[in-house]
Every structure is written in structure tokens, then in C-alpha cells.
Amino acid sequence: MTIQSLVSYQPTWQKMATVFQQSLQSQLGSNLINCSHVGSTAMPKIPAQPVIDLALLVKDSVPALTALRAEFVLQSVRTATYRLTWHDQAFNLLLFTDAHAYQTVINFRDYVNAHRTDSRKYTAVRKIALTTDDYYAAKTDFVTSLNGKASDWLATKDAHETHDRTVRAELVNMCLIMNPETHEVIVENKIDAKWTGLTFPGGHVDPGESQIHAMQREVLEETGLTVTNLKLVGTVTWVENDQGDVSLGTLYTTSDYHGELLAGSYEGAISWQPLSVLTPDKLAPGIEPILKVFTNPQLNEAFWGFDDDQLKVY
Incomplete structure (x- = not known):
């Protein structure tokens, strides 16, 4: 043959x-x-x-x-x-x-x-x-x-x-909005007593809502800006319990926006800040590794395992 x-x-x-x-x-x-x-x-x-x-x-x-x-x-x-x-x-x-x-x-x-x-x-x-x-x-x-x-x-x-691999997932998001001329970014100065410091616009994805629509909605609610051309740059995951349930966040960047920036919201004061001032001591807990994913094209994920004590980046 x-x-x-x-x-x-x-x-x-x-x-x-x-x-x-x-x-x-x-x-x-x-x-x-x-x-x-x-x-x-x-x-x-x-x-x-x-x-x-x-x-x-x-x-x-x-x-x-x-x-x-x-x-x-x-x-x-x-x-x-x-x-x-x-x-x-x-x-x-x-x-x-x-x-x-x-x-x-x-x-x-x-x-x-x-x-x-x-x-x-x-x-x-x-x-x-x-x-x-x-x-x-x-x-x-x-x-x-x-x-x-x-x-x-x-x-x-x-x-x-037939093994059940299903886990519960809470979907969240966060956006780094950069001024293309000054390279400043929008930050929120959180006033929550349990979580204070500088962070970025973001929030939860509503049931049945697309990730992009949720991100645009959260940015508009918190900053007054309408953002477009969102670029997905990574994810952030927190494993919440030993069953593997997670909070899963999508991380976006954009330089395309229009509207009038709000002075603040119930979340805290909002302002443009250069990246150089976003030092660990000024950032809200856990935001430093997320900022690395935002700004380093070699990094794709921030991850907090159930037994971890901090976010790790990959």
C-alpha cells in the first residue's frame, strides 16, 4: 500500500x-x-x-x-x-x-x-x-x-x-483615560473610609450589559465624560473564596473622550494628574499593580488568589 x-x-x-x-x-x-x-x-x-x-x-x-x-x-x-x-x-x-x-x-x-x-x-x-x-x-x-x-x-x-466547574463571577471594570497632549490621566480620590486613595473610573457590569457599554456608562456617571475607542489592555481577578468564586475586572484605556469633567461625585474628587505623581503611597490599596497592567504592554493580568495577600501581575 x-x-x-x-x-x-x-x-x-x-x-x-x-x-x-x-x-x-x-x-x-x-x-x-x-x-x-x-x-x-x-x-x-x-x-x-x-x-x-x-x-x-x-x-x-x-x-x-x-x-x-x-x-x-x-x-x-x-x-x-x-x-x-x-x-x-x-x-x-x-x-x-x-x-x-x-x-x-x-x-x-x-x-x-x-x-x-x-x-x-x-x-x-x-x-x-x-x-x-x-x-x-x-x-x-x-x-x-x-x-x-x-x-x-x-x-x-x-x-x-459531569463535574461542575461553574463558579460565581462578579463583573467589574476600570478605565485609564489619558489626555493625548499632556499625558495626564483622570483619577478619583476615594473618600470611602474602608478604601481611600487615588484610583480610576470604574464599577460594576449590570446583568445582561455588555462590557463596553458598562465601561462607558460608569465613566459617564463618575466623570461626566463620554469615552470611545476603548482598548482592552488586561484583566484583574480576585478569587473570593475556596470555591473559586471571583470578581473579574476588565481594564481599558482610551484617549478619545468629550464632555465637561465633573469636579467630583459621591465617589470623591476627580482631577487630571500626571502619571509621575501616582506613587504607591497616594494610590488606593491594590491600584499600583493594576496601574502596571494599564501602562506596561508586557503585562496582561493582575491576579489575587484566595490565599494571596496582594495582587500579582503577569
């Missing part, structure tokens, strides 16, 4: 496999117990040889082979592979009479599709195998090792998929 090079996944492979499976059902009738698209052409995240593999579970292989008129190409311990061409597309038919062996190739397909690291390893093994005299023998050991992992994974798959 000629071994071809690996090519990028083609969505038409799945369509061709589906249509041909319907044809096989007509040809084999009640002798066909089950049929599945398997192999690399059924794995969208990895390259494949442009030959579609179909696994066929039949009651009796003899009448199946008579009906299929396919060319024998490979014999392994638990199955035989046959090749035919249908509508100019090459197909490998893996013929099984053993239901357990048939399920093994299904499990392998599903495992590789669900595990990105092993799918990369499988691709690397196949590329090396293409340089050998026996492609299938060269990848047998690796496939066998994954078959064991696939069986173990399948046994606990339902438990993993």
Missing part, C-alpha cells in the same frame, strides 16, 4: 465518510452491525493521510468482503484492512467481527481528539513513521500505549464531563 504524506485536515472528509457509510449500509444490509469514521481523517486537530478510514463491525466477514470487492492491504492481530476508491476518494475499511476490538479504535479516536498533548505526539510519531519502510509497524507501539490510556479515560469520562 502506498503511504502518502500528511496533509491538513479537510472538512470534506467527514462529509464523504458520512455519505459513504450510508452506501455501505445499503450494500451490507443486516450483516453490518455498526460503522464509524475513525483514524486521522476523523481528528480535526491533526494532519492526516488523505485516505478516509472507516471501521466496520460485521456479523460475518466473508459475505461482507464479497459485497465490498475491496483490495486487501494489511492484516493485524484483531482486524484486516481493505482499500477501495469511491467517488475518487480513497477509503480504508477496517473490518471487525469482534465488538471489543471495534470499540478500541473508536476509543482511540475520541481520546486523541480530547487530549491535545497526545495528539501532537501522535503526529510526531506518524511523521517519523513515514520515513521508515513499514509505516504501520513504526507507529504500533505508540498506538498500543494510547489504547490503554484511552480505555482508562473512557472509564471515567462521564465523571469528568
Whole structure:
């Protein structure tokens, strides 16, 4: 059998496999117990040889082979592979009479599709195998090792998929508004007895509200300015409890605004200030690392884990 090079996944492979499976059902009738698209052409995240593999579970292989008129190409311990061409597309038919062996190739397909690291390893093994005299023998050991992992994974798959990863999230936001000529920024001097110091306009996202609309609304309410061309520069996350519930903040910058700046609001006095005066002793608690995310393009996140005592930046 000629071994071809690996090519990028083609969505038409799945369509061709589906249509041909319907044809096989007509040809084999009640002798066909089950049929599945398997192999690399059924794995969208990895390259494949442009030959579609179909696994066929039949009651009796003899009448199946008579009906299929396919060319024998490979014999392994638990199955035989046959090749035919249908509508100019090459197909490998893996013929099984053993239901357990048939399920093994299904499990392998599903495992590789669900595990990105092993799918990369499988691709690397196949590329090396293409340089050998026996492609299938060269990848047998690796496939066998994954078959064991696939069986173990399948046994606990339902438990993993039904595990509740849902956490409660409070959505907040903050904006650094900069004057493009003076490079001053708008700050609020918080007067809250529990949280005092300089900070930036921001607040909560209302239920059903978009992040951008919420940011524009908060800025307008607190400063009197209408901001546009908001640029998302990072996030800030506070993990609130050992269940993983979070306050998740989106951080925006802009130099596009219009309107009259308010002198202050119920939050505190509002003013333009140069970045140089925003020293840690003048900033509200926790704002210094957020300012780093605002102003350093190499930083993307400020994060406070449940057991942390300060925000960390990444």
C-alpha cells in the first residue's frame, strides 16, 4: 500500500465518510452491525493521510468482503484492512467481527481528539513513521500505549464531563483615560473610609450589559465624560473564596473622550494628574499593580488568589 504524506485536515472528509457509510449500509444490509469514521481523517486537530478510514463491525466477514470487492492491504492481530476508491476518494475499511476490538479504535479516536498533548505526539510519531519502510509497524507501539490510556479515560469520562466547574463571577471594570497632549490621566480620590486613595473610573457590569457599554456608562456617571475607542489592555481577578468564586475586572484605556469633567461625585474628587505623581503611597490599596497592567504592554493580568495577600501581575 502506498503511504502518502500528511496533509491538513479537510472538512470534506467527514462529509464523504458520512455519505459513504450510508452506501455501505445499503450494500451490507443486516450483516453490518455498526460503522464509524475513525483514524486521522476523523481528528480535526491533526494532519492526516488523505485516505478516509472507516471501521466496520460485521456479523460475518466473508459475505461482507464479497459485497465490498475491496483490495486487501494489511492484516493485524484483531482486524484486516481493505482499500477501495469511491467517488475518487480513497477509503480504508477496517473490518471487525469482534465488538471489543471495534470499540478500541473508536476509543482511540475520541481520546486523541480530547487530549491535545497526545495528539501532537501522535503526529510526531506518524511523521517519523513515514520515513521508515513499514509505516504501520513504526507507529504500533505508540498506538498500543494510547489504547490503554484511552480505555482508562473512557472509564471515567462521564465523571469528568459531569463535574461542575461553574463558579460565581462578579463583573467589574476600570478605565485609564489619558489626555493625548499632556499625558495626564483622570483619577478619583476615594473618600470611602474602608478604601481611600487615588484610583480610576470604574464599577460594576449590570446583568445582561455588555462590557463596553458598562465601561462607558460608569465613566459617564463618575466623570461626566463620554469615552470611545476603548482598548482592552488586561484583566484583574480576585478569587473570593475556596470555591473559586471571583470578581473579574476588565481594564481599558482610551484617549478619545468629550464632555465637561465633573469636579467630583459621591465617589470623591476627580482631577487630571500626571502619571509621575501616582506613587504607591497616594494610590488606593491594590491600584499600583493594576496601574502596571494599564501602562506596561508586557503585562496582561493582575491576579489575587484566595490565599494571596496582594495582587500579582503577569
